[in-house]
Amino acid sequence: KSCNITIFGGGNGAHVLSGLSSDVVNANVTVVDTFQDEAERWTKAMAANGFTVKYGNGKDLVQAPGKPKFTVTKEVQKNVEKADVVILCMPAFLHEMVLTSVAPYVPETCPIVGLPGQPGFEYQALFHLRQNGKKGSVMSIETLPWACRIAKYGQEVDVIGTKECIYFSSVDQQSSGYVGAGLVQLIQTLLGAKPVLKREENIIKYTFLYRPTVHPPLMYAKWKNWDGKPLDAAPLFYQGADEEAVKYLDGATNEMIKIADFLQTKYPDMDFSGISSMQDCFIGEYPEQIKDKSTLLSCLKTNQAYDGLVHPMKKTDDGKFVPDFKYRYLMEDVPYGLLIIKQIAEMAGVATPIIDEIILWAQTKLDAEYLKDGKLCFVDRKHGRIPMAFGIKTLEEFVNYCK
Ligand code: NAD
Known part of the structure; x- marks a missing residue:
């Protein structure tokens, strides 16, 4: 038929x-x-x-x-x-x-x-x-x-x-x-x-597996101290990473793992296994292409799958480059990713200082207010997908809503 x-x-x-x-x-x-x-x-x-x-x-x-x-x-x-x-x-x-x-x-x-x-x-x-x-x-x-x-x-x-x-x-x-x-x-x-x-049966773990803790930390580390002057060329996105990028990439991911560990203790019947470190995640995804697997930084710098991938940039009238903060790396991965992790952390009562720092910067670039006085305050369904914008305020409501 x-x-x-x-x-x-x-x-x-x-x-x-x-x-x-x-x-x-x-x-x-x-x-x-x-x-x-x-x-x-x-x-x-x-x-x-x-x-x-x-x-x-x-x-x-x-x-x-x-x-x-x-x-x-x-x-x-x-x-x-x-x-x-x-x-x-x-x-x-x-x-x-x-x-x-x-x-x-x-x-x-x-x-x-x-x-x-x-x-x-x-x-x-x-x-x-x-x-x-x-x-x-x-x-x-x-x-x-x-x-x-x-x-x-x-x-x-x-x-x-x-x-x-x-x-x-x-x-x-x-x-x-x-x-x-x-x-x-x-x-x-x-x-x-x-x-x-x-x-993936566990709706909360499914949210973590998407890993919104890749693009926003790399954007933040690169541009948080940018002086606003246009660049001659677009910098490499992954291979151009440095120790500062690793600090935020690992930091945000480890906070996500901390939330998962907490939830595993609270809900022993739910499976939160397999949410690995950023380094293991990259190695798992690109086993052949990464030449030096010794550190997270070397994984980023020597992954051939990332050859030529540059930061999202806009061209200026005189042929120079400025970062495009409205590209999906922030525009999608923050309001449709990192903010959901942040609400899960709030509902679980787990502090996420590094994720907060990234969100506070990103919201200025996205002309939005997501975090105020350390708490999520964003409920605009047209420009994001935080559970509370759909009436979901507790972990139990989150899990039960999707049954
Ligand atoms: P895309 O960038 O090609 O989507 C653009 C299309 O979206 C437009 O052609 C139009 O049809 C529609 N659109 C854009 N603005 C609109 C507006 N204001 N109103 C109505 N329609 C509008 O998307 P894609 O590359 O197909 O990616 C889809 C999703 O998959 C995205 O979330 C992307 O991040 C993700 N993704 C893409 C790739 C890839 O290689 N393309 C890889 C992994 C993940």
């Missing part, structure tokens, strides 16, 4: 996902892209030139001009009402807007999948379903399965790398349709053999 898949998004990930999923037998794929004129541009480009997902190994996925296997539209209601599964494939700051537009129309037999969902997607999606009096299912996949970039809009996307394994968390509340193992199997079929989807 055919399966109606409605994908929301229009960026790099949405391009790969649309190509892969529409190639699956019986998958009837519609992409809903409401941003500017993207739906129109994508439709035109695909009709004239076909659609290609490029892997660079000769095994590209090619759809011929004039014979696209999926459609791209701006129409929300109709495509949500008929969906067997709705997948959001976009940066986290767009989730609130899209979930608000999806929840009134989504059938209770249709799960909502965040691909990626990133921390907090479960309770945000459940919040919108409940606002509409619905009891649906939600699946949140930790990250995008691929490193990918659009080469030609609506026409060609490059897959630079595919992850081996990624975690997801899910809340299974449907009585029929794709739910539980059936939903996992469907999403795995759409993605192909890799990455392998692995379920």
